[in-house]
Each structure stands twice: as C-alpha cells, then as structure tokens.
Amino acid sequence: MRGVALAALVALVGGGCGGDDPRGGVADRTVELTARLSRFEPTVITVRAGTTVRFVVRNEDPIDHELIVGDDEVHGAHETGTEPYHLPRPGEVTARAGETVSTTYRFDRPGEVVFACHLPGHFAYGMRGTVHVTA
Numbered sequence: 130m131r132g133v134a135l136a137a138l139v140a141l142v143g144g145g146c147g148g149d150d151p152r153g154g155v156a157d158r159t160v161e162l163t164a165r166l167s168r169f170e171p172t173v174i175t176v177r178a179g180t181t182v183r184f185v186v187r188n189e190d191p192i193d194h195e196l197i198v199g200d201d202e203v204h205g206a207h208e209t210g211t212e213p214y215h216l217p218r219p220g221e222v223t224a225r226a227g228e229t230v231s232t233t234y235r236f237d238r239p240g241e242v243v244f245a246c247h248l249p250g251h252f253a254y255g256m257r258g259t260v261h262v263t264a
C-alpha cells in the first residue's frame with residue numbers, strides 16, 4: 130500500500146507539464162521558483178559553471194507567467210516578441226495561472242545570466258532575477 134502511494138507520487142512529480150527536455154540534458158540540480166504577485170522568488174541563484182539546472186516554476190498567481198532563461202539576445206527577442214506561448218525549449222517555459230511547470234537549462238560559462246518573465250509589462254514591473262554562475 131505504501132509502495133503504491135509512493136509510486137503514484139513519483140509519477141505525479143515526474144509526469145508534470147514540460148518535464149525534462151532532452152535538449153536541456155539531465156539535471157544536476159533542481160531549483161524551485163515561485164511566481165507570486167508577478168515576482169519571482171528567489172531572485173538570486175548561484176550555480177557552478179557546467180551545472181544543468183531543472184527549474185520548477187510554481188505559478189501561484191491567477192494570471193499566466195513564463196520563465197525565460199538566457200543571454201541578452203534571448204531576452205531582447207522575448208521582450209519585443211509576440212510569441213504568446215512557449216514550446217518547451219531549454220530555458221523557456223510558459224506557466225499558466227496556477228500551474229507548476231519545469232524547464233532545464235545548462236549554465237556553461239561563469240558570469241551572470243538573467244531569468245525573467247516577458248509577458249507585457251512583467252519585466253518592467255520587476256519579474257526577473259539573476260543566476261550567478263561561478264567558475
């Protein structure tokens with residue numbers, strides 16, 4: 130009985146929307162992000178270069194959000210873009226109201242990588258954070 134319950138729980142956690150994108154690789158670490166009142170929590174994350182992170186985004190708001198992880202070019206494209214829904218590319222996922230989704234992204238080089246929501250007005254409002262990638 131206990132085994133069945135555990136198996137069901139594992140299936141639930143593993144079978145969520147999005148899941149591990151094979152292009153993102155197998156995650157070394159999971160980071161949980163909460164989207165609440167159009168802000169991410171936490172806003173600062175530190176990882177070592179070479180780490181593949183699985184981001185689990187829990188949207189607690191009654192409106193849609195998204196998580197976009199990437200360089201300036203990626204953020205520029207999304208801030209000015211018109212793509213309303215994101216297919217599960219590594220580091221890009223849509224979190225509809227109340228949904229929990231995940232995406233996987235590999236941090237190759239030391240530096241700072243921004244994560245953000247680019248739905249209209251959200252980035253300007255402050256829905257963003259920074260990943261410090263250490264050597």
Ligand SMILES: [Cu+2]
Nearest residue numbers: 194195246251
């Ligand atoms: Cu948002």
